[in-house]
Amino acid sequence: MSAYKRSHNMMIDLTMGHDKISGSKEVSNGTSPNRPNTPKRRRGPIQIKGLPRGLIAVTELSIFKEKKAGSNGFQEIALNIGGCVEIEKGTILEGETKPLTVAYFVRITKILTCHEGQYVVGKLFKRVRHGHGLFDKVPGEVFWLRDKVTVSVKYIVRVRELVLTNHTELTCGGILPRAECATQKTEGWQDGEDSGRLICRRRANLRDNAEDREGSAKHVIGDEGFVRLLEEFEADEAFRYPRKLIKSFWTSEKDEIVAIEKAEIEEKAIDLTIPISEKSKSCSYTSKKTYKRTTISESNTGEKVTSIVRTSKSVKRQNTIASGAPGLREPVNKHQYTFGDFFCGAGGASCGAKIAGLKIAYGVDKWEDALMSYERNYGKSKAIKADICEFAANPFSVSLPASRLYADVIHLSCPCQFYSPVHTVPGKNDEMNEVASLVVDRLLKVVRPRVVTSEQTFGINSARKFKDHFAIVINQYVRNNYSVRWAVKDATEYGAVSARRRLIVIASCPGEPVPNFPPPTSFNPFRMRGGPNSQGLPTTPTIGQVLSTIPANAxxxxxxxxxxxxxxxxxLNQPFNKTITCDGGEGKVHPNGKRPFTPRELATFQTFPISYKFSCTSDTSIIKQVGNAWPPKFAGAIYRAIVKHLERLDKEADETEIL
Incomplete structure (x- = not known):
């Protein structure tokens, strides 16, 4: 039956029993001339019936449900505060109109009853296999979706056992017997799904629009959200672990990889990111605190010494005696977190990281022109020419040991042309650009950074055909137990002159919370989606203001x-409200109409410093480097927030050790 006929019959059913059906005058005003009986379109908000009055909160409640088909009688279901219940598919939560498409779970925090009905209030959980591809499909695992929902008891199917833990393992380090929970697809695992223990390790903020299965990731998952490991205070008391312990598990695995590499090669290893000259000798000492990094170094007597240090904190005092040097160099007291840039291009992300106070460790790319630009600004030793996709497919194909790649913060700017909304014609590099987004998993396993950032075109989140691509990108962080946060941000909100909407991803290692996005630092009056400038932020510079800062001999x-x-x-009196792409972007004509913008002007619109040096190649190549870059001011705002976040965590860890 067509949708029109169903609607028509529904209207007839609703009007039956009335003395008079709507007259011809009303029909002509609210219906189509070709379909005289088409019902009127609903106007105004949907009226949702509220909870009945007189509800009383109780701590326990017993309800009786009819047994499954084929069985006689009723079964008693005992509800209590802190218990967990499974609610059936098709449940309509109180205050909502859409039925749930799969079974969910509720951890009860309140039970309400009166003569008109009974309700449970609590946290909502969902199976990870129904998590839109963001999670690995592990039977028996759920994730925390909402803080508070209200459900009528008529939708309750059964009572379930639910464990909330901030441990990274499903068995909580072997405490929970795996046989008691359906965590593997073995014989009879489906029965375990119905009655076994449920484990929750993660919390997610998703739109969870399961009805729109054919929609984009923006509509199904949301253009802003997070998936993170539970915090210690969120876990059940018997299954909560200190943040320091969770991180130590992850750190010990990383230390083992580095120690093995160091033991296999004959070299002096003082800093994992800075190459050491063969002519130099070293001596080192550590503070009284305990640290978790294993480093094998060579003493003055020629013996190998193994020490436990933490290189991400400036607690290891190091004196280097260069051959022929007259004296000792003073140790640097101020700590700098290290930064690695994958798919670095000309170095937009590295420039922003340097502005934020990060220490540039290296940049990796295979594009020679861009790598020459990177080398001119950060040094030849930090520009690494390598194919990251080949490295991800076969780590032994590229000589990039973990000890060389270690950094506190790394950035992944995978090629975005394949996902761009303006990419309408297939390109020769589409397949390689698509594969590039799959390197996250391998790099996390090898480099194991504390924080990861990624910048990608918003097309991967807003286009329907890329929904699975977006889910795969996020899943690579989740499966490595990283907490991850994403949002679509505009560069003009963070000091950039040119418009650039980008999907920004921030992820943090196990045992550390994921940083928040910083608030906007500038206001663009021509793109004020959030209303007037109520916060008094600096206004985005105009084209004329930017051009006036460029010397004629630049x-x-x-x-x-x-x-x-x-x-x-x-x-001239407006901001550059266009996105600079690889060819300069739409309308790259100077306001006077007599010439195009120069590469230096486009680079300045992207907030590159005037002193930033590009490779001595063609203007076309430089414009492509600029168009591919993450605007440094945009990146700098993100990395300043990350540096403050790391400093706060390390300060708290130091204070805890002292206590």
């Missing part, structure tokens, strides 16, 4: 006039 600033003037979409 590098890469040669004018190339057009034979004939061209129309320009820009005005």
């Amino acid at each position: 590098d890469n600033h040669n004018f190339r006039p057009y034979p004939h003037p061209k129309p320009s979409p820009f005005h």
Whole structure:
């Protein structure tokens, strides 16, 4: 039966029993001329019936449910505060209109009853296999979806056992017998799904629009959200573990990898990110605190010494005596977290990281022109030419040991052309660009950083055809027990002149909470989606203001006039409200219409410093490098928040050790 006929019959059923059906005048005002009986479209918000009055809170309640088909009688279900119940598919939560498409679970925090009905209030959980591809499909595992829902007891199916833990293992380090929970697809695992123990290790903030299965990730999952491990205070008391202990499990695995590599090669290993000259000798000492990094070094007597240090904190005092040097170098007291840049390009992310106070350890890319630019700004020793995709497929194909790649913070700017909304014609590099988004899993296993950032076009989140790609990207963090947060941000909200909507991902290692996104640092009056400038933020600079800062003799600033003037979409008194792409972007004509913007002007719109050096190649190559880059001011705002986050965590850890 067609949708029209169903609607037509429904209207007839609703009008039956009335003395008079709507007259011809009413029909002509609210219906289509071709379909005279089409019902009127609903106007205004849907009226949702509230809870009945007179509800009383109780601590226990017994309800009786009819047994399954084929069985006679009723079964008693005892409800109590702190217990968990399974609610059936098709449940409509109180205050909502859409039925749930799968079975969910509720950890009860309140029981309400009156003569009109009984309700349970509590936290809502969902199976990870129904988590839109963000999780590995582990039987018996659920994730925490909402803090508070209200459900009528008529939807309750059975009582379940639910354990909340902040441990990274399903068995909580072997405490929970695996046989008692359906965590593996063995014989009879489906029965365990119905009655076995449920484990929750993660909490997620998702739109969870399961009805729109064909929609984009933005509509199904949300353009802003997170998936993170539970905090210690959120876990059940018997299954909560100190944050320091969770991180130590993860750190010990990383230390073992580094120690094995160090033992296999004959070299002096003082810092895992800075190459040491063969002519230098070293001596080191540590503070009285306990640290978890294993480092094998060579003493002055030539013997190998193994020490436990933590290189992410400046607690290891190191004196280096260079050959022929007259004296000792003073140790650096101020700590700098290290930064590694994968798919670094010309170094937009590294530039922002340096602005935020991070110490640049390396940049990796296979694009020679961009790598030359990176080398000119950060040094030849820090520019690594390598194919990250080949490294992910076969780590032994590229000589990049974990000890060389270790950094506190790394950035992954996988090629975004394949996911771009303006990418409408297939390109020769589409397959390779698609594969590039799969390197996250391998890099996390090898590098094991404390924090990871990623910048990608918002198309991967907003286009229907890329929904699974987005889920796979997030899943690579989740399966490695990283907590991950994502949001679509505009560069003009963080000091950039050119518009650039990007999906930003921040992830943190086990045992550390994921950093929050920083608040906007600038206000663009021409893109004020959030309303007026109520916070008094600095206004985004205009094109004229930016151009006035560029000296006439700046590098890469040669004018190339057009034979004939061209129309320009820009005005000197407005910001550069266009996205700079690999070819300069839409309408790259200077406001005077006589010439295109120079590479230096486009780089300045992307917030590269005037002193930033690009490789001595063609203007086309430089513009492509600029268009591919993450605007440094945008990146700098994110990394400043991350540095403050790490400093706060390390300060808390130090204070805990002292106590």
